Amino acid sequence: MTDDYLTRIGNLIRDARKHRGMTQADLANLLKTSQSAVNRIEQGQQNLSLEMLARVGAALDSEFVALGTSGPSHLRVAGETKLSGAIDVKSSKNAGVALLCAALLNEGRTTLRKVARIEEVNRLLEVLQSIGFKTTWIGDEGDLELIPPASLDLSSIDAEAARRTRSIIMFLGPLMHREQSFELPYAGGCDLGTRTVEPHMTALRPFGLEVKATEGSYQATVDPSVSPTRPIVLTERGDTVTENALLAAARHDGTTLIRNASPNYMVQDLCFFLERLGVVIEGIGTTTLRVTGRPRIDVDVEYAPSEDPIEAMSLITAAIVTESKITVRRVPIEFMEIELALLEEMGFAYDRSEEYLAENGHTRLVDITTYPSVLHAPIDKIHPMPFPGLNIDNLPFFAVIAATASGTTLLHDWVYENRAIYLTELNKLGANVKLLDPHRVLIEGPTRWRATELVCPPALRPAVVILIAMLAAKGTSVLRSVYVINRGYEDLATRLNALGAEIETFRDI
Numbered sequence: 001m002t003d004d005y006l007t008r009i010g011n012l013i014r015d016a017r018k019h020r021g022m023t024q025a026d027l028a029n030l031l032k033t034s035q036s037a038v039n040r041i042e043q044g045q046q047n048l049s050l051e052m053l054a055r056v057g058a059a060l061d062s063e064f065v066a067l068g069t070s071g072p073s074h075l076r077v078a079g080e081t082k083l084s085g086a087i088d089v090k091s092s093k094n095a096g097v098a099l100l101c102a103a104l105l106n107e108g109r110t111t112l113r114k115v116a117r118i119e120e121v122n123r124l125l126e127v128l129q130s131i132g133f134k135t136t137w138i139g140d141e142g143d144l145e146l147i148p149p150a151s152l153d154l155s156s157i158d159a160e161a162a163r164r165t166r167s168i169i170m171f172l173g174p175l176m177h178r179e180q181s182f183e184l185p186y187a188g189g190c191d192l193g194t195r196t197v198e199p200h201m202t203a204l205r206p207f208g209l210e211v212k213a214t215e216g217s218y219q220a221t222v223d224p225s226v227s228p229t230r231p232i233v234l235t236e237r238g239d240t241v242t243e244n245a246l247l248a249a250a251r252h253d254g255t256t257l258i259r260n261a262s263p264n265y266m267v268q269d270l271c272f273f274l275e276r277l278g279v280v281i282e283g284i285g286t287t288t289l290r291v292t293g294r295p296r297i298d299v300d301v302e303y304a305p306s307e308d309p310i311e312a313m314s315l316i317t318a319a320i321v322t323e324s325k326i327t328v329r330r331v332p333i334e335f336m337e338i339e340l341a342l343l344e345e346m347g348f349a350y351d352r353s354e355e356y357l358a359e360n361g362h363t364r365l366v367d368i369t370t371y372p373s374v375l376h377a378p379i380d381k382i383h384p385m386p387f388p389g390l391n392i393d394n395l396p397f398f399a400v401i402a403a404t405a406s407g408t409t410l411l412h413d414w415v416y417e418n419r420a421i422y423l424t425e426l427n428k429l430g431a432n433v434k435l436l437d438p439h440r441v442l443i444e445g446p447t448r449w450r451a452t453e454l455v456c457p458p459a460l461r462p463a464v465v466i467l468i469a470m471l472a473a474k475g476t477s478v479l480r481s482v483y484v485i486n487r488g489y490e491d492l493a494t495r496l497n498a499l500g501a502e503i504e505t506f507r508d509i
Contacts, residue, residue, distance in 0.1 A: 099112055227253075377409045413440070
C-alpha cells in the first residue's frame with residue numbers, strides 16, 4: 001500500500017466509525033487492539049493486512065474488503081443518461097424489517113408477501129434461523145414463510161449476523177414475552193445512555209424489562225409482575241422506538257396507551273400486521289396509540305407490506321436529475337405529499353394517477369409520471385420533520401436535486417450528527433456544496449456534472465445520492481464498495497438499467 005492509499009483508507013474508516021457513533025476506544029475494543037493503534041490506522045500511519053481490513057469492515061458494518069471469492073462489489077456508471085419507461089416501487093424495507101421482528105410474537109406460521117430481498121433482511125433471517133426459525137423464500141415475487149420453533153434457542157444466536165443489523169434492538173419487545181432473561185448481541189458503539197438507545201428503554205421499562213450493556217451484548221431481564229400503570233410517553237418520536245413499544249404491548253394482557261408515537265409508514269404497516277394477529281389498535285396514523293394485546297398469539301397469517309416511499313423518492317430524484325420522463329408506479333402518496341409539494345414549488349412538472357389501495361388494504365398509492373423540468377431553489381430552507389412532515393430519509397435526495405436547480409438552497413439535517421458531511425462528496429462530481437456545520441449544507445446550482453471515481457459513503461441515502469449524480473455526469477464514473485446500498489435497495493442498478501441506465505457491477509480481481 002502507498003501512503004496515499006493508507007491515508008484514504010484511514011479517512012474512510014474514521015468516517016464509518018463516526019457514522020456508527022463510535023469512539024476510537026469502542027472500535028479498539030471490538031478489534032481487541034489499542035486506541036493508539038486505531039488512531040494510527042485512521043491517520044494512515046499503520047500498515048494494514050487484508051485480515052485486519054476485513055475485521056474493521058465487520059466491526060463497522062462497512063465492506064472495505066472481503067476475503068475469499070466474493071470481494072466488495074463496485075458500480076461502473078456511464079453518465080449523461082436519459083431514462084425512459086415505467087418502474088414499480090418495491091415494498092418498504094423498513095416495514096419488512098419490523099415485520100420480521102414481529103414474527104417473534106406469533107407461534108403460528110407467518111407469510112409475508114413481496115419482501116425486499118436486501119442485506120438487512122438477510123442478516124435478520126440469519127439471526128432467526130440460528131434461534132430455530134424455519135425460513136423459506138417462495139416463488140419469484142419475494143414471498144417469505146416463517147415457521148417458529150416450539151421453543152427458541154437463544155444460546156445459538158448468530159452473533160455476527162446480529163451485530164451487522166441495527167434492527168436487532170427490535171427483538172427486545174417481542175422476546176420479553178418469551179423469556180424472563182436473555183442476551184442479545186449488539187453492534188459496537190451502542191451505549192444505553194445515548195440518544196439512540198435510551199428511548200427504547202423508556203418505552204420498555206413499564207413492561208418490566210431491564211437491560212444492561214456488557215461486552216457487546218444486551219443482558220435483559222423481565223419482571224412479569226410489572227405492567228404499565230399509566231400512559232407510556234415516548235421521549236423521542238422515533239420509528240423503531242414506537243415499533244418496540246408496539247411489539248411489547250402486542251402480547252401484554254391489557255390495554256396500553258402510547259403517546260408521542262411515530263405515525264410513519266413502517267409503524268402503520270406494523271400496526272396493520274398486528275391487527276391481523278388479533279391485536280386491537282386504535283389511533284393508527286396518529287401520535288396516540290391504544291393497544292389491547294393478546295397474551296398468546298398462535299395464528300397462521302399472511303400480510304403484504306406497502307411500498308417504500310424512500311425508494312419512490314429515489315426513483316423520482318433519478319428522473320429529475322437526468323431530466324427524464326418516466327412513470328413511477330405504486331407510489332405511497334400519503335408519505336410523499338410534502339416532498340412533492342416542495343418539488344412543485346421548485347418547478348417540478350409531473351402527472352399523478354387516481355389513488356388506489358396497496359395490497360395491505362390501507363395505504364393509498366398513485367402512479368407518477370415525471371417530465372424534464374427547469375428547477376429553481378426553494379424560498380426557505382429544506383428540513384425534515386416527523387410524519388406528516390418531510391421524511392428524514394428523503395432529505396439527502398434534495399441535495400442532488402438542489403444541485404441541479406438555479407440558486408442557493410440550505411439543507412438542515414438536524415436529526416443525524418454526521419450524515420450531512422457525506423453530501424459534500426457531490427463536489428467531486430462538480431457540485432458546489434458547502435458544509436456549514438455537521439447538520440447544515442449550502443448548495444449552489446445549477447451543476448455541470450462530471451464523472452469521477454469515489455468510495456461509497458457509509459451512509460445509505462447519501463450513497464444513493466452519489467449514484468444518482470453519476471447518472472447525470474459526463475463520462476464514466478466508478479462507485480466503489482456499494483454494500484451499504486445493497487443493505488437498503490434490491491437490485492437497484494439492474495432496475496435502473498431497465499429504464500435505460502448503463503450501470504455495470506464488477507469486482508476487483
